[in-house]
Amino acid sequence: MTHDQKNILSVRDMDREEIDALLTAAAKFDQHEFTGHELDDKILAVLFFEPSTRTRMSFSSAMMRLGGKILNLGSVEASSIAKGETLSDTIRVISGYADAIVLRHPKEGAARLASEVASVPVINGGDGAGQHPSQTLLDLFTIRKSMQLENIDVGLQGDLRYGRTVHSLADALTKYNNIRLHTIAPEGLDLPNHLKQDLTDAGMEIIVHESIEETIPELDVLYVTRLQRERFPDPAAFASFAATYRITPELLERAKPSMIVLHPLPRVDEIDPAVDSLPCAKYFQQAHYGVPVRMAMLHEVMSP
DSSP, X not given: OOSSSOOBOOGGGOOHHHHHHHHHHHHHHHTTOSOSOTTTTOEEEEEESSOOSHHHHHHHHHHHHTTOEEEEOOOGGGSGGGGTOOHHHHHHHHHTTOSEEXXXXXXXXXHHHHHHHOSSOEEEEEETTSOOHHHHHHHHHHHHHHSOSSSOEEEEESOTTTOHHHHHXXXXXXXXXXXXXXXXXXXXXXXXXXXXXXXXXTTOEEEEESOHHHHGGGOSEEEEOOOOGGGOSSHHHHHHHHHHXXXXXXXXXXXXXXXXXXXXXXXXXXXXXXXXXXXTBOHHHHHHTHHHHHHHHXXXXXXX
């Protein structure tokens, strides 16, 4: 948040104090410590160029709970973008209709580009394989509800190469003390080398594991992401990985009693539904926390 207008584009732009302040504000919203009139006269433009359920609806819910109104782009096919209008022109025009913009776009860097031409604050709702700051903030919020954000072991499992949620979360965790990152991914889908280098340069210890079994007893947090079938040229290879990486109640018997399991959702079959009723399963709560966290973000960028 370096501009005169407050944008939230990437956790990389934020220091620990800014992140903690947003998480503390979110905790107040989660406790219903608000009037419902904070953003009474404000309008949020929701521009989603990619499908979304949770991010789109929780931003809309957050805005409405604070008394504001929503302008939805609707389907891309029904907008001027279908006529070839550039993102820059779309953003310039919509800046005149709203007090802030939430943008999700398939191209990495789209939110930053939008912020350079917008005359109102821009919040990145996810850009390509890049950043997803609102998801990261709600991930941190969920962890902070269960434990301190320092001196913990965090496991990342699944598609770590293309998953923007894990890239963004790993970046954010470098801002906290003594976090050890354990990666569990199929060959070719581990964290990208440039990101590993950035994390190591920031002082984070990264431990690579072949299997979840060997690391589960050490973890305080297990963050599971889905394996994307389209990343596997061979259906048999996908089936074998999917079976190997499935989280089951039997596997979790080896975990610490205090360990929590997170997932950015949607899940396919990487977590057995029998896990849902266990105390460690926090992924539906995690989705619920999207509303207070996004209330804090909207309040931050739109309040005077």
